[in-house]
Amino acid sequence: APYSARSIASGNRRTGEAPSANSTRQRITIAPHGAHWMFALDRPFEIPPGAMLARGDYLWSVQPIRTARRYEVVSSHGSTGKELTPQERKEALELPPSISPDVRELAQSWTAQSSSPRATINSALHFFRTQGFRYSLSPGEYRKNDLEQFLFHRRVGFCEHYAASFATLMRLAGIPARVVVGYLGGEYNDLGRFFLVRQSDTHAWCEVWLPETGWTRVDPTSAIAPGRASLDLNSFLERDIVVGQTGGRRNAFVARLARSAIFTNIRLAWETLNYEWDTQLLAFDADVQDVFLASIGIANRRPFLLIIEILIVAVAFLAIYFAWMQLRTRSRVDRAKVLYERFCRRLARLGVRRDPWEGPSDFARRASQLVPNESQRIRQISDTYIALRYAPAPATILDRFAKEVSAFAARSR
Numbered sequence: 001a002p003y004s005a006r007s008i009a010s011g012n013r014r015t016g017e018a019p020s021a022n023s024t025r026q027r028i029t030i031a032p033h034g035a036h037w038m039f040a041l042d043r044p045f046e047i048p049p050g051a052m053l054a055r056g057d058y059l060w061s062v063q064p065i066r067t068a069r070r071y072e073v074v075s076s077h078g079s080t081g082k083e084l085t086p087q088e089r090k091e092a093l094e095l096p097p098s099i100s101p102d103v104r105e106l107a108q109s110w111t112a113q114s115s116s117p118r119a120t121i122n123s124a125l126h127f128f129r130t131q132g133f134r135y136s137l138s139p140g141e142y143r144k145n146d147l148e149q150f151l152f153h154r155r156v157g158f159c160e161h162y163a164a165s166f167a168t169l170m171r172l173a174g175i176p177a178r179v180v181v182g183y184l185g186g187e188y189n190d191l192g193r194f195f196l197v198r199q200s201d202t203h204a205w206c207e208v209w210l211p212e213t214g215w216t217r218v219d220p221t222s223a224i225a226p227g228r229a230s231l232d233l234n235s236f237l238e239r240d241i242v243v244g245q246t247g248g249r250r251n252a253f254v255a256r257l258a259r260s261a262i263f264t265n266i267r268l269a270w271e272t273l274n275y276e277w278d279t280q281l282l283a284f285d286a287d288v289q290d291v292f293l294a295s296i297g298i299a300n301r302r303p304f305l306l307i308i309e310i311l312i313v314a315v316a317f318l319a320i321y322f323a324w325m326q327l328r329t330r331s332r333v334d335r336a337k338v339l340y341e342r343f344c345r346r347l348a349r350l351g352v353r354r355d356p357w358e359g360p361s362d363f364a365r366r367a368s369q370l371v372p373n374e375s376q377r378i379r380q381i382s383d384t385y386i387a388l389r390y391a392p393a394p395a396t397i398l399d400r401f402a403k404e405v406s407a408f409a410a411r412s413r
Contacts, residue, residue, distance in 0.1 A: 024041050039059065040073040044073045106127075107169045125218075126223075133224045175208050183201045186201055342405055342409065352366070384400065
């Protein structure tokens, strides 16, 4: 069973677990998503009405969440203090049906050299940190022997790749482990004094069972990309974007506008308005709504609702404007992509094929080494394509790019 029926709550109540001295009370407004999952920090021990504590210490709504819902929960940041049952231990040590001998040998080498589970964990993190692994949101597709391919050959992936491989290696080493999917980061709104957590903040990490601490969090992604462990995904990509590795394709003009003080203040105000609407209006009946509006100086709700409608229309016009801006650049970008693919086909005829997960920068570096007499042209064409693809550029650049690709194609025949 995915949850324990005894933990159904009709009012905020504790699950039977003693609270840690280090605990946090949260008031959360969750957007409708149609599923049953709810979220809270760490391990909730005081759960809201209509919720269950699922196996794995996460919240599960009895009814699907189809409207905005506000709830309060208290979470502990310490160990649960519970021992694993035989069934829980068995599940936390289950392995995929087929694992290559090389993967097994890797895990066994750590246990042979380690004096404790913690030492084994540190050996695994050291392996990820020192063996050339890279963080990428577009690593390409893993197929047959995907774990072996990831660990010993390609060594590129995002959080789910690192969490799943780390958990499997821990289980091979005899350490109970599980993958946890949740949220990392979020943005603090100074105006409304709340954290906004978006779907783009999803993250995957691991928990391992240690006798002295119980389920203990380990994030193998932090060994590869330390910034991802302390920043939300958008901030991480904006700070550390590498073309061909993170796959960032955000229009530079839109990115600069989004970071501008004026746009930021407008966005924070809009998000605060949405937050107050959800928490103070939608959660209560009409009488309570009128009391709230009166408390902020609005005696009549009709003008207030009219203002809301005007704001919605204004936001819609902004969305249309940005969509139009994107359409203006799409034809330019599409043509640049066609020309770049022609360039890649010409290199393939010279024996240099671009891998699906390989970005323009990495491919140019490798191709320049394999075709040294054309290295200058390869780098020039790649740099121009990157400028066209990932940054605003005048139309003359596209014409120049077309000439460069044509000249390269004619020269390499």
